[in-house]
Amino acid sequence: MASLVIDNVTxxxxxVQVLKGIDIAVDAGEFLVLVGPSGCGKSTLLNLIAGLxxxxxxxxxxxxxVVNNIPPKDRDIAMxxxxxxxxxxxNVRRNLSFGLETRKVPRAEIENRIQRVAEILQIENLLERKxxxxxxxxxxxxxMGRAIAREPLIFLFDEPxxxxxxxxxxxxxxxxxKLHQRLGTTIVYVTHDQIEAMTLxxxxxxxxxxxxxxxxxxxGVYANPANLFVAGFIGSPAMNFIPVSxxxxxxxxxxxxxxxDGRRFTVPVPADTGALAPEREIIMGIRPENITDFQExxxxxxxxxxxxxxxxxxxxTGPDTLVYTEVNQTQIVCRLCPDAAPKAGDTIRLxxxxxxxxxxxxxxxxxIEG
Amino acid sequence: xxxxxxxxxxxxxxxxxxxxTLVLFAVYFLVPLFVMVxxxxxxxxxxxxxxxxxxxxxxxxxxxxxxxxxxxxGVTNEGIRGFFWNSIRMVIPAVLFSTLIGxxxxxxxxxxxxxxSDTFFAMLLLGCFIPFQVVLxxxxxxxxxxxxxxxxxxxxxxxTVYGLAFTTLxxxxxxxxxxxxxxxxxxxxxxxxxxxxWKIMLPVSTPIFMVTIIWQTTQIWNDFLFGVxxxxxxxxxxxxxxxxxxxxxxxxxxxxxxxxxxxxAALPTLFVYFVAGKYFVRGLTAGAVKG
Ligand SMILES: Nc1ncnc2c1ncn2[C@@H]1O[C@H](COP(=O)(O)OP(=O)(O)OP(=O)(O)O)[C@@H](O)[C@H]1O
Ligand SMILES: [Mg+2]
Numbered sequence: 093m094a095s096l097v098i099d100n101v102t103x104x105x106x107x108v109q110v111l112k113g114i115d116i117a118v119d120a121g122e123f124l125v126l127v128g129p130s131g132c133g134k135s136t137l138l139n140l141i142a143g144l145x146x147x148x149x150x151x152x153x154x155x156x157x158v159v160n161n162i163p164p165k166d167r168d169i170a171m172x173x174x175x176x177x178x179x180x181x182x183n184v185r186r187n188l189s190f191g192l193e194t195r196k197v198p199r200a201e202i203e204n205r206i207q208r209v210a211e212i213l214q215i216e217n218l219l220e221r222k223x224x225x226x227x228x229x230x231x232x233x234x235x236m237g238r239a240i241a242r243e244p245l246i247f248l249f250d251e252p253x254x255x256x257x258x259x260x261x262x263x264x265x266x267x268x269x270k271l272h273q274r275l276g277t278t279i280v281y282v283t284h285d286q287i288e289a290m291t292l293x294x295x296x297x298x299x300x301x302x303x304x305x306x307x308x309x310x311x312g313v314y315a316n317p318a319n320l321f322v323a324g325f326i327g328s329p330a331m332n333f334i335p336v337s338x339x340x341x342x343x344x345x346x347x348x349x350x351x352x353d354g355r356r357f358t359v360p361v362p363a364d365t366g367a368l369a370p371e372r373e374i375i376m377g378i379r380p381e382n383i384t385d386f387q388e389x390x391x392x393x394x395x396x397x398x399x400x401x402x403x404x405x406x407x408x409t410g411p412d413t414l415v416y417t418e419v420n421q422t423q424i425v426c427r428l429c430p431d432a433a434p435k436a437g438d439t440i441r442l443x444x445x446x447x448x449x450x451x452x453x454x455x456x457x458x459x460i461e462g
Numbered sequence: 463x464x465x466x467x468x469x470x471x472x473x474x475x476x477x478x479x480x481x482x483t484l485v486l487f488a489v490y491f492l493v494p495l496f497v498m499v500x501x502x503x504x505x506x507x508x509x510x511x512x513x514x515x516x517x518x519x520x521x522x523x524x525x526x527x528x529x530x531x532x533x534x535x536g537v538t539n540e541g542i543r544g545f546f547w548n549s550i551r552m553v554i555p556a557v558l559f560s561t562l563i564g565x566x567x568x569x570x571x572x573x574x575x576x577x578x579s580d581t582f583f584a585m586l587l588l589g590c591f592i593p594f595q596v597v598l599x600x601x602x603x604x605x606x607x608x609x610x611x612x613x614x615x616x617x618x619x620x621x622t623v624y625g626l627a628f629t630t631l632x633x634x635x636x637x638x639x640x641x642x643x644x645x646x647x648x649x650x651x652x653x654x655x656x657x658x659x660w661k662i663m664l665p666v667s668t669p670i671f672m673v674t675i676i677w678q679t680t681q682i683w684n685d686f687l688f689g690v691x692x693x694x695x696x697x698x699x700x701x702x703x704x705x706x707x708x709x710x711x712x713x714x715x716x717x718x719x720x721x722x723x724x725x726x727a728a729l730p731t732l733f734v735y736f737v738a739g740k741y742f743v744r745g746l747t748a749g750a751v752k753g
Contacts, residue, residue: 144646165652177643181665190661191651242651 093120093277094155094168094245096141101150103136103302110136112302114150118295123272123279127289128299128325134282137299138250141280143167154245165194170239171248174255176231178223184234185219188241209237212271229260236268240275249281253288265291286326290314298322320457323377323450329414331377332424335454340370347376347449351401352418353439359397359446368451368460375452380414380425382448385432386441397444403434415440502526502721509717525718529726533719535707536695542723544696545703549683550730552614552699556621557678563622564629564674565667569659571630572637573645583634589627594687597624605692612694620692621682628681629674636670637663672741680731700727 096118103111111133118124126134139145141152143164152159159167170191178187185206192202210216213233223231232252239247252268253261269292272279283289289296290310297307298321306318317323323331336347338361345368346358359376361368368374383399390396404423405416413433415426417440426442434440451460497514502525504518512519531541538544570576571583601620602611610616640663648658689699698706704727708720735742 139646142646142650144649164646164650165654169650171647171650173643173647175641175643177641177647179644179648179662181662190648190653194652194657238647238651 095120095153096124096246096278096280097151097153098137098141099151099153101137101140101152102148103133103140103145104148110302111140111148114302114304116297116304116307118278118280120155120278121276122294123269123281123292125289125293125296126280126282126299127284127286127296128305130284132299133302134284134299135250138171138248138280138282141246142169142171142248168245169248170242170244170246172235172239172250172252174251176223176235176255178231178234178238180223183220183222184215184226184237187223187234188219188238191238191242205241205243209241212240212274213237228256229264232256232264236271240271245278247277247279247281249279251282251284254283254285268292287328290326298325317377317450317459319459320375320377320452323452323459327379329380329425329427331379331450332383332422333452334376334378334420334422334424336374336376336420338368338370338372338374345370347374349399349419351399353402355400357397357399357444359444359449361451373454374460375454377450377452378424378444378448380427382445383424383426383442384445385428386443387432390443395445395447397446399442399444400439401442403436403438403440406433406436408433415442417442498721498725502718502725504718506714506716506718525716526722526726528716529707529719529723533707533716533723534710535703536710538696542700542703542707542726545698545700546726548614548693548697548703549700552617552621553679553682553730556618556625556682557675559618559622560625560629560678561671561674564626565633565664565671566659567626567630568633568635568637569663571634572640573642573658573663574655583630586627586630589624590631594624598687598691601688602692612692612697614693614697616692617688617697617699620688621678621685624688625678625681629678632670632674632677633667636667640666669741672738676734676738676742679734683731 096116098114098116101111101114102109114137116124126137128134136145140147143159143162147160154167154169179190182190188206188209189202192205197205206219207216210219213236215230215233215237218226218230218234223234226234232255235252249268253264256264265288268281272292281288281292289298293310295307295309296313298305298313300321306313306322308316308318313322313326317326317331320333324333334349336349338345338347340346341358345361347361348356348358350356386396386398391398399419401417401419403415403417407414407416408430411430412427413430415428415434416423417426418424428434452458453460493515500515500518501509503521503523504512505520505522505524508516508519529541530543530546532539533541535542535545567586571579605611605616605619608616608619610619644662645658648662653661683699684701685699686701686705689702690705693699693702704723707723
């Protein structure tokens with residue numbers, strides 16, 4: 093177990109700047125998830141932590157050791173690769189023991205560890221098989237087993253679940269979380285799946301174009317996204333973004349919303365600041381679960397605005413039903429209780445939680461805090 | 463129904479055309495071999511009186527024994543036996559060295575890229591296109607300088623160096639298809655350059671080793687030009703000796719001995735092909751399938 097500090101790290105391949113000043117710090121035992129769209133530099137950052145690529149500028153520290161110039165084998169890390177990278181010519185037992193033999197761990201100790209790891213991951217009956225004789229899920233387990241057997245200071249995972257089918261992916265996700273609770277080792281986990289990120293992480297670093305957009309807890313990135321990108325990336329279905337033109341009514345700053353059939357209502361905006369002023373065109377973000385079915389008694393709730401609008405599309409998902417409608421010429425999605433679900437073409441009354449909207453600069457996408 | 467019949471008829475015609483062509487080519491290649499074999503077991507009288515493709519009336523192994531053991535070649539009367547062993551003593555080390563070095567080169571150029579490694583590879587590739595003749599004089603000077611002129615080890619060196627371009631190309635292209643994550647996993651597992659090569663790369667390299675070994679063995683065994691330029695007398699390889707045998711037959715041309723010697727000289731490459739040929743095809747296609 094070791095803490096990990098990534099201090100203003102950049103990485104360039106030739107003239108291409110792939111990482112542009114990454115700052116991340118996690119405590120020993122934390123589960124850090126690097127998440128972001130394809131090509132944003134997640135794997136590159138992981139390879140820098142592993143020592144497989146060299147750092148262009150900046151510093152990486154593990155515990156109190158600067159590891160910039162320490163080769164991968166001496167960093168005391170273990171890595172699980174997307175393709176699993178099991179040695180094809182060795183059986184599972186040899187795959188698990190290879191790294192230990194290279195490190196001259198005594199034979200008896202190696203046997204012990206293999207036994208223990210095989211038990212944890214339930215791969216005891218696979219030990220004599222070659223990787224080619226394993227299913228995808230079994231390979232994934234063996235790859236994790238190889239990392240666990242090493243008992244490293246830090247685990248590095250590069251999209252370990254992306255080659256599994258949906259059901260197995262969810263199962264393994266839980267297992268990885270259990271494993272982390274059991275071993276308590278620091279983990280850096282790369283994924284482009286925001287649900288994996290949310291469910292696993294103690295802290296999430298959301299990356300785009302080689303820059304960390306936000307580094308926070310899962311609740312933090314969900315409730316307090318730093319910009320439009322983070323707000324849209326985390327959450328499924330994604331946050332609604334509605335262009336609004338602020339105005340002042342009865343002395344209060346409000347964001348007017350107009351439905352497709354011309355009904356108008358307003359959402360109060362917290363405060364007058366430079367950015368939040370009348371006539372300003374800004375983007376209002378509101379999550380689907382904050383526009384929901386209007387229930388008896390809600391009239392008296394101060395923070396709920398009633399919103400009558402036509403239903404375009406209805407998508408039942410089981411626990412919730414997603415309803416698509418339109419305000420300010422923008423399609424938005426609302427999350428309703430299935431019992432209250434309307435049909436396409438109906439007009440429905442929705443409850444809009446006016447304490448929830450977030451506001452963003454249209455140009456930069458930065459959050460405007462009231 | 464009639465439609466189906468017509469189609470199957472045209473299919474049959476296609477088949478006949480294909481197989482006919484194949485048989486034609488097979489005959490084209492096999493007839494000379496057939497003539498060589500039957501000629502090599504006829505005695506001289508039969509050769510003079512019979513036709514080229516007439517079967518031997520009294521088959522005899524005498525020409526084979528003479529070609530192998532006591533035919534006159536240059537100034538010796540000991541057949542091609544000694545030269546045959548020369549070739550073996552040249553081919554085995556030359557194939558081993560060029561293949562092993564090529565494997566390491568390919569490993570470096572695919573998995574341990576360095577600044578300028580692509581340029582290096584491009585230059586090495588150029589080596590595949592340099593005609594033998596171009597390197598003859600510089601090579602002669604080099605061998606003289608190293609004190610290896612006219613020796614079998616000189617030939618080994620020449621063939622190793624000349625073969626490297628090809629063997630490196632083979633291995634590099636094969637190893638490019640081996641996932642780099644394997645190498646990275648082994649690096650994190652603490653394995654170094656050579657341990658990864660031995661434990662991870664070599665075990666998956668059998669097909670490409672077969673291809674390279676067959677290719678190199680055939681090339682080096684069949685080489686004439688380097689042999690004739692860089693060796694004399696008793697260090698000559700079998701190809702050169704065969705040429706001398708055919709040219710030094712004094713009064714009468716002993717076609718049966720010439721043929722027997724030619725077949726003997728060709729046997730090792732045939733042998734290698736029959737033993738390892740299936741790996742050759744497999745190895746050539748392995749990379750393509752993996753993509
Ligand atoms: N060796 C390299 N040479 C040049 N460019 C590279 C190299 N490795 C990665 N890149 C570039 O760096 C960028 C980030 O790549 P990286 O593999 O880190 O992305 P990623 O976030 O892991 O994406 P994915 O989710 O698709 O795995 C990409 O634009 C890629 O083309
Ligand atoms: Mg990646």
